[in-house]
Amino acid sequence: MSLSTPAHTPQSGLILAVNAGSSSLKISLFHRVSDIAPEKGSTHDVVSLLLNSNVSNISAPPASFTFSLVSHREGREANKQPVESIKDHATAFSHFLDYLKEEASIDRTEIVHVCHRVVHGGDYLEPVVITEESYHHIETLSDLAPLHNGGALSVMEACIVALPRANSIAYFDTLFHRPIPEHIASYAIRQDIAKKRGLKKYGFHGLSYSYILEAVSQYLQKDPSEMNLIVMHLGSGASVCVIKNGKAYDTTMGLTPLNGLPGATRSGTVDPSLIFHYTNRAGRITHDRRLAVDVHVTLAEDILNRRAGWAALTGTADFAVIVRKMKEAGPDASGGWDGEQKYRLAFDLFVDRIVGYLGSYFVKLRGKVDALVFSGGIGEHSVELREEVARKVACLGFVIDEKANAEVGSGDWVVAEVGANHDDGKRMLVCQTDEQLEMAKECALESRFWEQVLN
Numbered sequence: 001m002s003l004s005t006p007a008h009t010p011q012s013g014l015i016l017a018v019n020a021g022s023s024s025l026k027i028s029l030f031h032r033v034s035d036i037a038p039e040k041g042s043t044h045d046v047v048s049l050l051l052n053s054n055v056s057n058i059s060a061p062p063a064s065f066t067f068s069l070v071s072h073r074e075g076r077e078a079n080k081q082p083v084e085s086i087k088d089h090a091t092a093f094s095h096f097l098d099y100l101k102e103e104a105s106i107d108r109t110e111i112v113h114v115c116h117r118v119v120h121g122g123d124y125l126e127p128v129v130i131t132e133e134s135y136h137h138i139e140t141l142s143d144l145a146p147l148h149n150g151g152a153l154s155v156m157e158a159c160i161v162a163l164p165r166a167n168s169i170a171y172f173d174t175l176f177h178r179p180i181p182e183h184i185a186s187y188a189i190r191q192d193i194a195k196k197r198g199l200k201k202y203g204f205h206g207l208s209y210s211y212i213l214e215a216v217s218q219y220l221q222k223d224p225s226e227m228n229l230i231v232m233h234l235g236s237g238a239s240v241c242v243i244k245n246g247k248a249y250d251t252t253m254g255l256t257p258l259n260g261l262p263g264a265t266r267s268g269t270v271d272p273s274l275i276f277h278y279t280n281r282a283g284r285i286t287h288d289r290r291l292a293v294d295v296h297v298t299l300a301e302d303i304l305n306r307r308a309g310w311a312a313l314t315g316t317a318d319f320a321v322i323v324r325k326m327k328e329a330g331p332d333a334s335g336g337w338d339g340e341q342k343y344r345l346a347f348d349l350f351v352d353r354i355v356g357y358l359g360s361y362f363v364k365l366r367g368k369v370d371a372l373v374f375s376g377g378i379g380e381h382s383v384e385l386r387e388e389v390a391r392k393v394a395c396l397g398f399v400i401d402e403k404a405n406a407e408v409g410s411g412d413w414v415v416a417e418v419g420a421n422h423d424d425g426k427r428m429l430v431c432q433t434d435e436q437l438e439m440a441k442e443c444a445l446e447s448r449f450w451e452q453v454l455n
């Protein structure tokens, strides 16, 4: 593969933001607003949305595809179409590009920058333009994010072919967590080995936490640097982050996105010794042919990343199905392991792990918490999950407003109030996170990316 710095289309300002999640590809196209306020973190709109597209269930085909233009005058809207040809992130991106060409009169040569969410950024300290060197460096980190980095890299490769005039820029999930203090980010192992091999807590979902911090501080009209938040990003991958005085202070994911909460196909934290009792071939390397880059993970890592979580407990990786089946069975169902009880087990287990971290993080903030925030597909949409978590943390002073909680829907809002306490600092909020918008805003505000392009 050959990567070189592309030539730009002058005067144009389209930003494509691509978010390769573990089971989804979320894509948004933005126009950069020309009179941008200079300082970062500005409340002015620096980009305007043109379209959104989402491919979900990539890891459990058939994948579903949606596409919607902000202005319906051009093209049409695709509402949840199953697409058999989508097998991975690269084919998902290619389907999106075909759809864009056929259904919207947007000239893709006007895309100046493609922002890629890259989950593992190792020790990168800022977003990086993709060159031969940075591409290969991100590739070397793929073993530490086996469900993620490969997908993002395959989309970068597709961009080089399909959008040769656009810059690809990597935005890292890990950046937000750089301020986590050393005693929290370190593992209790020999530090010479840890430092040499980069064995520490990196933390992920950072683009989401960064977006949420700004959105909630605007909502509460408080400076981000004064905010103490406990934020739950609950999606196919799930994590919790504690933000102290506007900076990451701790988070549940670690060296890799496997640690902490369970997820769609991930176990979350287990006793490390469990690995060797689960299978006696745990240390063997498995080569995953479904990924675009060669990922070298052990059988144990493969099992805990891809063959655990909701999918292993219940047979479905879709948390909405788990909640529905659990409710159909009713509170007293006793279907045994193979019956409906497995859905209740998955739900209760998830709630248990979440509230364990909430308690720990509440103590880390010495009880000074501006808000508990729910986000991610499950946090934003599951009334039941929010209600149950709230019930369990009522002892800390968080009280849910059941009516407000039940009425949270999708739509144009960013932050919604679901707590009954609005004044005493123990608020409960839902935030519709937007990693693509976070990347596009950061990109639009970064003058070094625009100097040569727009002059």
Ligand SMILES: Nc1ncnc2c1ncn2[C@@H]1O[C@H](COP(=O)(O)OP(=O)(O)O)[C@@H](O)[C@H]1O
Residues within 6 Å of the ligand: 021, 022, 023, 024, 234, 235, 236, 237, 264, 317, 318, 319, 320, 321, 323, 376, 377, 378, 381, 382, 383
């Ligand atoms: N109403 C709902 N109730 C419970 N879970 C839901 C609901 N709607 C969506 N979800 C879950 O959200 C998860 C996807 O979250 P999302 O953050 O969009 O995914 P990703 O991690 O791929 O970015 C899926 O497990 C989906 O089932």
Ligand SMILES: CC(=O)OP(=O)(O)O
Residues within 6 Å of the ligand: 020, 021, 022, 023, 119, 173, 204, 205, 235, 236, 237, 238, 257
């Ligand atoms: C880091 C992570 O798990 O991301 P996602 O939830 O998008 O899979």
Ligand SMILES: [Mg+2]
Residues within 6 Å of the ligand: 021, 022, 235, 236, 237
């Ligand atoms: Mg995600």
